[in-house]
Structure formats: C-alpha cells, structure tokens
Amino acid sequence: MSTRGAALRSLLAPALLVLPCLAILIGLGAWQLERLAWKQGLIATVEARVHQPAQPAPAEPDWSGVTYDADEYRHVTATGRLHNDKEVQVYALIDAAPDGSGGGPGYWVLTPLVQPDGAAILVNRGFVPLDRKAPATRLEGQVDGPMTITGLLRMPEEEGLFTPENDPAKDTWYTRDPDAIAAAKGLLRVAPFIIDADATPNPGGLPVGGLTKVTFPNRHLEYALTWFGLAATLVGVFAAFAFARLRRPRDDEGTAGLTASE
Template structure:
C-alpha cells in the first residue's frame, strides 16, 4: 500500500484539477447562456436613442454590446474608411471578401459616432464608384451598438499611414482622421437600403461560440478515466504484492 501512496497523491491532485476545470466550464456555460439571452433581448427590443456623450465612459461590452439604438446626424463622407472584411455570402449575392464602410456621423451637439454603414465588394472600395450612397443631408441611423473590435492572431495591424484598416477601432480611426469627441463604440447600421444599393447594411453576425458543456464533459471524462486507470494500476500492483 505504501508503494501506491505517491502515485495516489499525484492522481488525487490531478483529479481535483480536472474536476475543477469541468466545474469552471459549467460556470462559463451559465454565463454564456445568460449573455446570449440578454443579447437576444437587446437586438429585438425597440431602438432607443444612442447614449449621450456624458454617458460614454459607462458604456461596456456586458451591458451595451448589440443594443438596438438610433442616432441622427450628418455623415462625414470625406473621412470614410474601408475596413477589410470577409462576410458570409448572402441571398442577394453580397458577401465574400470586401470592406466595411465606416463613416463618422456628426450629431447636432458636435459629437461623433462612427457608423459601419455596411459591406461593399472589393471592386467598390473607392467611394467614387458608389456616389449615390453618399448622402450629405440629415440622416437617421438605426442599428446595433458594437464595442471596439480586437484583431485575431493572424489579423494584420491597421496601417494608418496607408489608410489600410483591418480592425474597427474607433479610437485609432478618430486619431488618424483628426476627429475629437468620438464615441468609444460604433453602430452597425441595419438593413435599411442605401441609395444605389451600397453599402449593404444589416450584415451583423450575432453569434457566440458556446462549447462550454462539451469542454466540461471532456474534463469530467478525463477525470473519470484517470480514476479508472489508477484503479486498474493499483489492483494490478496489489495482486502482484507477495503474500505475508
């Protein structure tokens, strides 16, 4: 029995760690399901006025991502940026590689919100190729609030000198374009058609990976397997032990 003690203690520590990871994944599952429920409620709620500038510092992902909002102002088409995107192919033929058209919307109080007006294909990146969609009048934008985007491991960095954008970062865009009083979030415009058909709005993908239950079962399964292997090992060693 004493010969099994070191191995038994090691297995006990590993078993506790694996069970702990499984429990943590179950806690993450509950958090993710609650978040998904909140987001579903937000996107289907009636559109509310966008937060005032005085409240911008209280805006965060947990409480505001995908909130259904509306804002009124005038687009600064001269300061438009195009952010590289790869979107799902839509029934109308839009999709594939192209660009999000992100345009500053200046409101009556002088503050600005960056609006992702929608998607354009690669060959329509140049604003001159879609002049119909550049309305200079007073417009009302309805859509979903989005927090600053974070690039993935293989996402190129924004090159502000070349005006090449790969991540929707309102702070970086505002700095590059000399904008002040810019909201720390964006609005993804809804599917309301733009003159000329471009950009195509309403392509926000509302999806959250939710494999926490799968991960939890994996950890619990590994814990059970570890006990089984140790039990078999211990039984084998005890059977081999010389009788006294």
C-alpha cells in the same frame, strides 16, 4: 514488512501523481460549467437587447459610462449627416455574402455621423466586396443630407492573436477602433463606440447593412463533459492499476503456499 504493506506503499507515488492531475481535470470541467452559465446569460441578454425598440444612442455627456456589459448590442438610433470624405474601410471576412451565395472577403464601411450638436458617431454602414472598396465605385451610396441611422451599439473591436495591426498612415484598417480612426481623420468629439447599421437598403445597394453576427458558439457543456470524462477515465485507470498491484501479492502468497505444501 508484509507483502501487502509493500504493495500499498508502492501505490503512494502513483497516487501523488494522479491526484493533482485529477484536480486539474475536475477544475477545468467546473470552469467550463461556469463559462456555460456566462455564455447562456450573454446570449439571453443579447437576444433581449437586439429585439427591444430602438432608443437614442448615448449622448456625449454619457459616453464615459458606456460599457460592454451594459451597452453592447443595444438597439439604438442616431440622426446627423454622414461625412463621406472621412470614410474608412475595415477589412472583413464574412460568413455569408450579401446575396446569400456564401462568405468572402471585403470591407466594412465606417463613416462619421455628425449630429446636430457637433458630436460624431462612427457608423458601420455595412459590407462591400473587395472590388467596391473605393467610394468612387459606389457613389450612389454616398448619401448627403440629414439622415437617421438605426442599428446595434458596438464597442471597440479588440485585435485578435492573428489580426494585423492597423496602419493609419496608409489608411489600412483591420479592427474597428473609434479612437484610432478619429485621430487619423482629424475628428474631434467622437463616441467611444460604433453603430452597426441595420439592413435598411442604401442607395445603389451598397454598403449592405444588417450583417452583425448576434450568434455565439456555445460548446462549453461539451468541453465540460470532456474534462469530466477524462477525470473519470483517470480514476478508472488508476483503480485498475491499484487493483492489479494489490492482487499480485495475494497471487504470490498463494503460489508460495502451494510450493511449500508440495
């Protein structure tokens, strides 16, 4: 067997190791490009929905057809009476405090808005700081009488990996789950979505609405370039390795020739 042939054979095992790794890196880059297209579409959709004129929130007969894709962040309005005695407070950590002084912990105030036909929609009326959790500390905001709420339709909030579980028995809430809240408060005919109220001021200044985040991180192009860059680096390293491995036999043959001529 020639020295060159042996060198080529010695590249087989490294190549079999490199090819799957290269395929994985390219696949991850392509996946991030797909995610980029999805995220850009989501951003465009949300941007369009939040600036559309407010439409009536889906009526009870249409609740079963409400979905994330078709309805999340729709600009909606609903009229009814707030049942303040069934309010819940959901722990929140916001990026910007209501006065613009910075982020901090507090609570979203969720209150059932019971419509004239008896159906209810949970309304996220806005944010209150930790020391204003108790309704008694913000009595002016406990509005009574018919009112119209305008805001963004939001679907139930999913638990994150590090989000504590809701504890309805202790009235402790970490996620906005309409079904769980309705069951805990004895509410019937509750919509499977929530309305995040807009920034219309509430009496007494609390809760503070209009804090819904409608911006989304979009680093998928950066991630895609990273994966493709790693793939290119892997190709370059293997090429350098192969070049060195194939060059060695030629050097050895040249050295042997010089030795023989001497």
